[in-house]
Amino acid sequence: MRLNKILKNTLLVLTACLVLSACATKKEVATDIKGQMQGDVYTGTDTVEYLADGVPDRVFFATNESILTTASRETLRAQAAWLRKNPNINVVLEGHADERGTREYNLALGERRANAAKDYLMTYGISSDRITVLSYGKERPVDSGSNPLAWSKNRRSVTVKAN
Amino acid sequence: MTKKILILLFILIPINANALIEVDITRGNLNPLPLAVSPLSIDEESRKGFEKILKKENIGSEISNIVENNLRISGLFNPLDKKAFLQAPDIANLKPRFEDWNLIKAQALITGKVNYIDNKLRVEFRLWDVLAAKEMMALAFTTVPNNWRRVGHIISDKVYERLTGEKGYFDTRIIYVSEEGPKTQRIKKLAIMDQDGANNKFLTLGNELVLTPRFNPASQMVTYLSYFKNMPRVYLLDIETGTQEVVGDFPGMTFAPRFSPDGKKIIMSFAKDGKSDIYTMDLENRIVEKITNHPSIDTSPSYSPDGKYITFNSDRSGYQQIYVMNNDGSDVKRISFGNGLYGTPVWSPRGDLIAFTKLHKGKFYIGVMRTDGSGERLLTENYYQEAPSWSPNGRVLIFYRETKTNSKGEGFSAKLWSIDLTGYNERQIKTPTDASDPSWSSLLSN
Known part of the structure; x- marks a missing residue:
């Protein structure tokens, strides 16, 4: 069929264009921006709130990752100490993703991040009964920007008092 | 109705x-x-x-x-x-x-x-x-x-x-999520409209976050994710009666629901302890079956039109890619091997293609590939777009697109778009509010 041939050629050209233009786009370099990021993990304090003096409420993640950084582990150890001192407080760990992923995958990723934080709190003696995990995926960014710094602030697990 | x-x-x-x-x-x-x-x-x-x-x-x-x-x-x-x-x-x-x-x-x-x-x-x-x-x-x-x-x-x-020589797709409806308010605190409602945008109606009030509605084959029921009481769960809604119920009794988040092609089951993900697996629930006898069992994230499942196969995305290889398996979870095969991440696979109603979202070098694409992963064609490129849904004749895809905000974080919007399988005829579908997560109904009359 001649028409099919024409169609195939058109599509080949179209696909080639898309691939080329994708290649031509600049790689988004997520390097150290004003000392607020390391790799692409947020290290600033703009959005951080405190559960108590010296107890930050959130930890940050690299793109597509749920690994806790050294700084995150320090934050979670402070949270665990605070929770041990306050045995009546229960918490919700709210896991979030940035906007650069599909909605459903991000829901799962948020859950995975909050669980990474939960597991760490548990290894420091906090009972799983006191922790609820809640993923928001990309639904609740703290920063509405469309840039690497904003995305890094949004990739987070936030510990929220449940009672 | x-x-x-x-x-x-x-x-x-x-x-x-x-x-x-x-x-x-x-x-x-x-x-x-x-x-x-x-x-x-x-x-x-x-x-x-x-x-x-x-x-x-x-x-x-x-x-x-x-x-x-x-x-x-x-x-x-x-x-x-x-x-x-x-x-x-x-x-x-x-x-x-x-x-x-x-x-x-x-x-x-x-x-x-x-x-x-x-x-x-x-x-x-x-x-x-x-x-x-x-x-x-x-x-x-x-x-x-x-x-x-x-x-x-x-x-x-x-x-x-x-x-x-092919069935049309005009006597159909679109269910989608209506969005309003600032990007950091979006108010989302289920909404339904005719394919041409007429007869828009809201189905929820916006009190809780709702996501990813999908029609059943008869287009009378909708399965979706609701954060009712801050517990993200898959729900079932009867459009005629307005009756809603939770699907299954899972001790955690269920999400990414879709109907089986016979309308008798809902397939979805259940997230627990940092891993997400795919489950089905039979709507008649309420029997729940676990379909995948892997420490990775397995989500966005979609059945083939004959119900024999399931396509889904998983990061079991380290990154999000598309897989196909038998409907009982056996014989899992990865089908996407191009550069970049692949997600949201949706099986065409004609059975021959799978539509997907691809993320590569900071751009999002909507594309199609054959069910063995060959013949990948990218139809459209943008800053952010995802979640294609097929017209009932398998000739048009509807999806949503979000805009990049400016340096002050302003200018965010989300809109519905459609594009032909040929890659031509890209159009915005007008909605009274911002919109996302569209799902196309079957033909209402035949």
């Missing part, structure tokens, strides 16, 4: 089987067929009757406007300007003067008549091949007057089918 209201009363004249004009659907809009949609003629008494009930001055013109608009947005037809028409609608419907229509370069002509009989709307229409000077099709419908828009959609489907 859907099937019973429109009664196809009788077929006036059997369809002529001779080869007349044909539109090649695989070509995109390179050469849309010029056609004339003559306003449906209406006698004065009927006109007044409908004006009283429907508050429309001329229901004949309104119906033909719907037909004209549908055929135009399909990208396959080029409806000609009515001002150029030489023949009056009533006379054209009796016997077109083909020379006149030929003169304005119309290759096909649609004529018709509307009557108000016994409080009913009766519409007849004819499709003519102008060059061959022949009638191609003639049909008549009788229905309640309130169904006038659907009559326009059904005529469009009949014309589309007669001229392309």
